[in-house]
Amino acid sequence: MLKSWRRRCRRKTGGMPELTIPSHFLCPISLHLMKDPVTLSTGTTYDRHSIETWIEAGNRTCPVTSQVLRDLEPIPNHAIRKNIQEWCVENGSRGIERIPTPRIPITSTEVSEMLVRVSEASDESRCREFVAKIKQSAKESDRNKRCFVANGSTKVLSAAFAAFSNADETVTVLAEILSAMITLTPVLDEETSSNLSSEHPLQKLVWFLRFGSLSARRNAVLALRSILSFDQFKFEIVVKIEGMVEALIRLINEPICPTTTKASLLSIYYLLKPTENSKGIAITLTEMGLVEKLLEMAVDSDRSVCEKALGVLDRMCSHGEVRERARGNALMIPLLVKKVLRVSGMATEFSVSILLKIVRGDEGEEERAAAAVEALQAGAFQKLLLVLQIGSDEVSKEKVTELLKVMNGYRNRIECVDSLDFKHLRRPF
Known part of the structure; x- marks a missing residue:
């Protein structure tokens, strides 16, 4: 100025x-x-x-x-x-411009009064009115947003969401409450997530995932990601809700924004946590073509999406049916070898873990041998040696060492070191 x-x-x-x-x-x-x-x-x-x-x-x-x-x-x-x-x-x-009169920031007292009105509102329209005021005030400044969060607004809003989710015709007010919560903070805390983890609120969240507007679907998957991130919640409730897995796959196949894609991948990753239901979920996802989609995403996505795609693929490959499907994809092993030491430490860990599961699975010797030879042809042995030299945590080091031992048994079947790698060395004769 x-x-x-x-x-x-x-x-x-x-x-x-x-x-x-x-x-x-x-x-x-x-x-x-x-x-x-x-x-x-x-x-x-x-x-x-x-x-x-x-x-x-x-x-x-x-x-x-x-x-x-x-x-x-x-x-x-x-x-x-x-x-x-x-x-x-x-x-x-x-040339001096007049500074605008700033809005007066909201105080903790005002926040408390607004939250009391929300918690005491039994009428849908009144509750929606108060929640809309909270969202509008939070959008005015980051300071207001922090003030709402510091005074436990998300906990009150999640309790209101749970209360209204028991009724049938409450979609409008639930969408407003959900939008306000995500506006305040995209990552919900444990107590807020706990309020949303019972059957009726989860059913409403899945309904928004399936039939809601783009913004409602985005808000719902962000909330679901936070809920599933806490181990103490019962995954059995979530996986039994009709259409949830299909809705998450749709968000991956028809992305709304990068944030939504990452939240969908993380939600699936949490659902695949080793439980008695994880195998059925993994097989369902495989039948819906998720293996191929994850490989496609890992090829040309940014680091964060690539890491999450490989993480989901790693948990899916814990099951033999998925590994069989993965081996049949010509892109699988070359891509995994390429991602080692190319994206990030986390991507390297996931790639090594997947390769180890593929070459050491409980399938036939012929299939495992073919996978190991293909990995050797793609240069996996040299890369894994480099991973050991650079250094990694103990768990990753053990996986890399074990993978090298498995592959070492098949090195006689192929010349895994390209002679062109030594073309610039001086010969002693």
């Missing part, structure tokens, strides 16, 4: 003096014109963004005076803000 004015002045007059901002209009931290001046308990005034960043970093003293802050809640300094606005208007002809 000031720089553009100075450039115009230099072009027009060639020597007009620079505009000097009054020192008490400048934030002591950023040294910029304050847009939302607030005063601390020490009496020093700062720009709100600068001082809140300071406090959120864990500091409990005044940056200027070094005094310990008795109260961490800054007070708006309306007098300074009005003086700054008047100064901006007076210098409007010189």
Whole structure:
């Protein structure tokens, strides 16, 4: 703002003096014109963004005076803000724009009052009205959002979601509550997830996954990911809900956004946790073509999606039916070998784990031998030796060592080292 004015002045007059901002209009931290001046308990005034960043970093003293802050809640300094606005208007002809009047941040007391209204609302329309106000206020600033989260808003909203999920015709208010929760925080905490982990709320979440709008499907899968991330919840309830697996596959095949794709992959990963139901889920996913889709995603996706795709594939390959399907895919073994040391440490761990399951499975000797030879042809032996040299955790090191032992028994069937690798070495004869 000031720089553009100075450039115009230099072009027009060639020597007009620079505009000097009054020192008490400048934030002591950023040294910029304050847009939302607030005063601390020490009496020093700062720009709100600068001082809140300071406090959120864990500091409990005044940056200027070094005094310990008795109260961490800054007070708006309306007098300074009005003086700054008047100064901006007076210098409007010189290229200074008037700073807008900032919205007053929400307080903990106001948040508590809004949450009480939500928890006491028995009528769907009234509850939806209060929840809409919470969401609107949270969207105004990150500070408001943090204030809502700090005062347990997601727990109250999840309890309201659970209460209204027992009725049939409550889709509108449930969608509003779900949207508000995800607006406040995409990753729900344990208590919030616990409120949503009973049968009726989960059924409503799956309904949104199957029949909801794009935003509702996105919010539902983010909530489901958080619920499934906690081990103490009963996966049996989730897997028995009709259409849930199909809905997650649809979000992968018809992606809404990268966040939704990652949440869907993580949800499937949690569902495949070794239990008595995991084999049936893995076979169902395989029949729906997920193995091929995961390989496709691992080829050209970013690191995060690639890691999650390989993680899901690793858990699926714990079952013989899936390994048989995986071996039949020509892309499987070359892709896994390529991902070793190419994407990330996690991708390497998953790739090694999958390769080990394929070459050491309980299938016939002929199938395992063919997989091992194919991996050797793709250069797996050299890469695995390099993994050991670079270093890894003990679990990964054990898997790499075991995989090398298995492959070593088939090295006589193929020349696994390309002679071209040594073409630049000087021969001693």
